[in-house]
Amino acid sequence: MSKKVLVVDDDPDVRTFIVTVLEENNFTPIVAQDGVEGLQKIEEENPDLVTLDVLMPRGSGIRLYRKLKTDPSLKNIPVIMLTGITLKSFLRSQKTLSEFQGEKVPVPDFYLEKPVEPEELIDAINESLKG
C-alpha cells in the first residue's frame, strides 16, 4: 500500500508541483493549505509523512511543527520542512519558543529551502520513511 504524504502549503502552485511529484513516485498525497487545516488533516488522515511550509495564513509551520513534536501521539511522524524561511531562522525561532515554553523540540528530519528539485524531495521522503 502506498504511503500517505500530507503536503501543507498555502501556495497552490507549490501544492500542485509536490502532488504531481508524489503521484509520479507512487505516494498518496493529501493537501492542506495552512497550519490549522494541516493539523486537522494529520489527526483525521494519520499520514506517514508531512511536508510543511512555514509562512502560511492562520497557523504557521513553526507552531505546527512544534505541536507535532510535542504531542506524544504525533511526534513520530517524520516532517520535511519545505519553505523559503532559512534553517537558521527556523532554529532561532524554535529556540525562542523553547525558552518561553520550557520544552525543546528536535530538529526536522529534512529542511529543504524552496524551490526544491523533484529528486531532492523524493530522496528526502524516502530517507525519512526509512528511519
Added chain:
Amino acid sequence: MKIKKLLFVTKFEDLCYNSLNSLLDLTKASLEHVVFLNVIEKEKVAMHRGAGYIKEEEVKLKETANIRFIDWAENLFELGLEVGAHINVGSLIPEILKTIETEKPDLIVIGRSHKGPLEQLYSRSDVTELIRRISIPVLVFKHMNEDNIVPDKPFRKPLLATNWSDSSINAAEYINDLKELIDEVNVMYVTNEKQLKSKSTHKVQKIRKQERAKLDELCDTFEDNGIKTRAHVYVGDPEKEIIKAAKEYQASMIVLGSSSRTSIIERWMGSITRTIADKSIYPCLLIPSNKKEASK
C-alpha cells in the same frame, strides 16, 4: 480589549518593516500574532487589451511580496511571534474583509488612503470604507515622510480626542488596556465656538469648567490605572484643534472614536475622523463603539 493578533496591510510603498517594527512594542501588552496582507490590485494583472490576464505579472508581484514577507517574518519568528501572510489579487477593501473573516485580528494597521479627492468623493477613502464595514480598531499608520515624524513608539504618547460618544468612551478603555506601552496620555475635548457665544463671561466660563470637569473625571480613570494624564479643552474647529493639540503636546498618535455612520452629508463634506486619519501627519488609532450603530 487585548491586541493579540494584528493584521498589517501593506502595499510596500508606504508601510514597510520600519512601521511594523515600531508596533512590536505591542508585545509588551499582549501581541502574539502578526498577519501580513498584500493586495495586488487586479488592474495590475488583468484584462489588458489584447493581453487578457497577465499570469506572469501576477507571479512576479506575488513572489516580490513573498520575498519581502519572508524577510519580515524571519525577524518576527525569531522574537517568538506567530506570523502569517496573505498575498491576494483583488480589490483592497474586499480582500481586507476576507482576511479579517479568516484571521479574526484585534487590530488592523493600514496606510493612509491614496485615493485622490475626486475619487474619494464618489467611492470614499479606503479608511472610511473600512471603518464603515468593520467593528475592529484601525490604526492608520503614516509612512516616513520628509518630516520624519513617524514615531519609534507610536503608543508612547497618545492624544485622545473625545466627543463623549460611545466610541470615544470605548477608545479611553482601549488606551487603559495598553498601559504598559504608554508614558503619558493627553486627553482633549474641542468646544464649538458657537457654544461660547454669550453676552455673559460667566456662561462661557461655566461651559469650559463643565467640560474640564468631565475630562478630569476621565483622566482619573487613567491615573487610577497608573497612566500619567493631562486634560485640555480647546475651542474651534475640531479638525484643526485636534491637530494643533497633537503638535503642541508632541503626541505620538491621535486616538479617536470612530463611527460606522456614512450619511450622504458625511460622504460629501467629510468626517472629522476621516480627515484627520487621511490628512494629518500623525498615526491615527480609530476605535469603534462596542454598540452596534445603524448604518445609514
